[in-house]
Structure formats: structure tokens, C-alpha cells
Amino acid sequence: MSISFFDAADVERFLPFDRAMDALEEALRGDANGVAINPEDDGPRLFSDAPDGEFLLMPAQGPTYSGVKALTVAPNNPERGFEKIQGLYILYSSDTLTPVAVLEGASLTAIRTPAVTLSAVRQLANLAPEGSEIPAAPRVLIFGAGVQALSHARAAALVFPGASFDIVGRRPERIADLITALSEAQETAGLTVRDRTSEADQAVREADVIICVTSASDPLFDGNLVQNHAIVAAAGTHGLERREVDDALIGRADLFVEGRGSAQRENGNFATALSADDWQANPPKNLQDLAQGNATRTPGKPAFYSGVGMSWEDLVCASAIATTEIEGDS
Structure with missing residues (x-):
């Protein structure tokens, strides 16, 4: 054999x-x-x-x-x-x-996770209502500076050629390493990448796409700061006790998940915002809904996607x- x-x-x-x-x-x-x-x-x-x-x-x-x-x-x-x-x-x-x-x-994992995230993001970008389109050269904000931050940035650069990237992280040395790695990667060489940790709120206000890949236990930013046309994706945590976004964003965004069952079991981003009745009466669309054309976006609302990783x-x-x-x- x-x-x-x-x-x-x-x-x-x-x-x-x-x-x-x-x-x-x-x-x-x-x-x-x-x-x-x-x-x-x-x-x-x-x-x-x-x-x-x-x-x-x-x-x-x-x-x-x-x-x-x-x-x-x-x-x-x-x-x-x-x-x-x-x-x-x-x-x-x-x-x-x-x-x-x-x-x-x-x-x-380093390829699968960003591929899932950016597949969702590009489909959500294609569903943008008239007047709410992602710019041709969007501002992409990434929370996190580890392996998944690098992989998500590389994948996002393929989906959004010409994008500029902002990074918010806890460790300056890891952000510096991330910026160096992006400048050396063939598909991302020449990208504009900035450390925005010291002005994270302003970076959120300016971002067209926000990608969260941290191990945070508490929300990373105020969801009210997110632009109405923006797409936010959170893929860094699993477990109902961990989350990267707040209920303010959940309450004002169109919601999308990998799978409804896995999100209800493991995704802390929804744990306090969606009740058991919400999951039954008006559950978020999942990735199959997106792929099969069974999802829409609401004018004037940001889109939020979150995943925990599935087999x-x-x-x-x-x-x-x-x-x-x-x-x-x-």
C-alpha cells in the first residue's frame, strides 16, 4: 500500500x-x-x-x-x-x-482558514447593494499579527488587488515581522502595510474590510464605528467564552456563518446577542447559502461573517x- x-x-x-x-x-x-x-x-x-x-x-x-x-x-x-x-x-x-x-x-490549516474567510468575504462583496460596494482599492484592517494574520493578508491581497493594509496587534515585534513577511511574499510584495495599533479606532472607521484573527476573550473594537458598507470577518477564536466583536455590531449587521450548528455550539461572537429563539426564527445564512446564491445583503448595513473552523x-x-x-x- x-x-x-x-x-x-x-x-x-x-x-x-x-x-x-x-x-x-x-x-x-x-x-x-x-x-x-x-x-x-x-x-x-x-x-x-x-x-x-x-x-x-x-x-x-x-x-x-x-x-x-x-x-x-x-x-x-x-x-x-x-x-x-x-x-x-x-x-x-x-x-x-x-x-x-x-x-x-x-x-x-494556515491555508484552509483564510481560504474560507476570504471566500465568504468576496461573495459578500459581490452581494453589496448598489451604492455600498467595496472600493476598487479597499482599506483592509487586520486585527492580529500571527500566522493567520499573515495568511489572511496574503489571501485578501488576491481577492482585492490594490488594497492597502492596516495592522492592529499587541506585540510590536510581531507586527514588524508580519510586515517584513508580507513584503517578501511574492504575491504581496509592494503592498502598503501600516501599523495602526496606536490609532485602532480611527483605523476601524476608515476600513472597508476588517478581518479579526486573534485569541481575544473580549471585543476588539466598538461595533458602532464600522462603516455601513464594510465587511467584517472574525475567524480567530472558538468557544462560547471567547469573542472578537461586540453585540453592537451583531445588532446592526447582516449575519453570516460557516454553519449554523457549529456557530451555535462554539462561536462566542453570537453567544449573548442571539437567543435560542433567534437561531430558530431567523438564523444567519451559512456558507452554502452564499455559494448557492440564496443570500442577500441589506442596504445601509455592514456584513458580518464569523467561523470557528469545520471538518x-x-x-x-x-x-x-x-x-x-x-x-x-x-
Whole structure:
């Protein structure tokens, strides 16, 4: 039995952000056989205690491939020079449940997460009501300066060529490293990137797109400052006790989620703003609604998208890598 292994360099080579975004949207619309992924069918992620952290298992199944991502989450690792999230993805044939590939998990996550976020953002931009369009050269504000901030900035630069970027973070040295990394990345070389930490409120007022990728427990900014045409995306936290935006933004925005079930279980951004009755009577649209054209935006309202990470997304991305390698399309 031959099992292919894809290291971090292979994952990035076979799965550029635009390919990942397209694969996710195609999966939600339906493949050639008419099989569409429904985020509401995705099972809960499985957490278990680990030394100074936790294990995270994310199984998912599909018609051709199934798989499981096995990760460790170590909150103290960044201070020790190691990655917070590490692990592997194991891909199986759905027909025989035979392992066919193993992929380096952190690099898969580093591409999957921004691909999901920016897929949602670009679709929301396309749904903008007349007069509320995102400018051709938008101002993109990113809260956070870690791995996901870099990945989201790189993906956003593909979706919004000509955008300028503002960064708000806690550690000046990490912001400096992020700006250097963006200037060295091929697809983002020459970007205008500024540290706006000292004037975060003004940066929020000016932003056309706001992306939050932090581990915050409390809202990062006053939601009343967000422009009416702006798109806000929060993808940095999971757990009902953590949040990146406040109820003011939730109350005035059109709401969109990865999956309604996962958001209700794990997304603290909605925990105090939406009741159980709200989830039943008027739930947010999910990613499949966006991909299948079943969502609209309201004039005069910002759009807010939030995700916590779902197992089906990793399966789609891992399957795209395996299919690309099999077809020899590198």
C-alpha cells in the first residue's frame, strides 16, 4: 500500500489560496455528480485534554475521500518559539477506507482558514447593494499579527488587488515581522502595510474590510464605528467564552456563518446577542447559502461573517491537494 506524504512545502505548492477558495465554493454548490456539502451535516469537533493544551480531532466524510485532522493546541508554544497548532491530516478512500495520503496539518490549516474567510468575504462583496460596494482599492484592517494574520493578508491581497493594509496587534515585534513577511511574499510584495495599533479606532472607521484573527476573550473594537458598507470577518477564536466583536455590531449587521450548528455550539461572537429563539426564527445564512446564491445583503448595513473552523473544509482542501497530485497538475 502506497501512502503519499505532503509536507508543508507540498501543501502550499499544490493548494494556493485561490484554488482552495474555488474548491470550497464548488463543494458547497455540488460536484459533477450533484453531491453538495451541507455544513449543517458536519459533526462536532472533538476536544480532549493534552499536557499544557488540548488534542483536537476533526473527522469528515465525502463521496470520494474521507479524512481526519489530528491536531494539538498548545497556547504557551508561541512564547517558546513553537507553533500554537500542530498536527497531521490523514486522507482515506471513502470506498475502502484505505489511507491514501498524509498531509502536514498546520500548513493545511494556515491555508484552509483564510481560504474560507476570504471566500465568504468576496461573495459578500459581490452581494453589496448598489451604492455600498467595496472600493476598487479597499482599506483592509487586520486585527492580529500571527500566522493567520499573515495568511489572511496574503489571501485578501488576491481577492482585492490594490488594497492597502492596516495592522492592529499587541506585540510590536510581531507586527514588524508580519510586515517584513508580507513584503517578501511574492504575491504581496509592494503592498502598503501600516501599523495602526496606536490609532485602532480611527483605523476601524476608515476600513472597508476588517478581518479579526486573534485569541481575544473580549471585543476588539466598538461595533458602532464600522462603516455601513464594510465587511467584517472574525475567524480567530472558538468557544462560547471567547469573542472578537461586540453585540453592537451583531445588532446592526447582516449575519453570516460557516454553519449554523457549529456557530451555535462554539462561536462566542453570537453567544449573548442571539437567543435560542433567534437561531430558530431567523438564523444567519451559512456558507452554502452564499455559494448557492440564496443570500442577500441589506442596504445601509455592514456584513458580518464569523467561523470557528469545520471538518468538511479540511476534507475539501486535502482532497483538492490529492486530486491535483494524482492529475499531475502542479
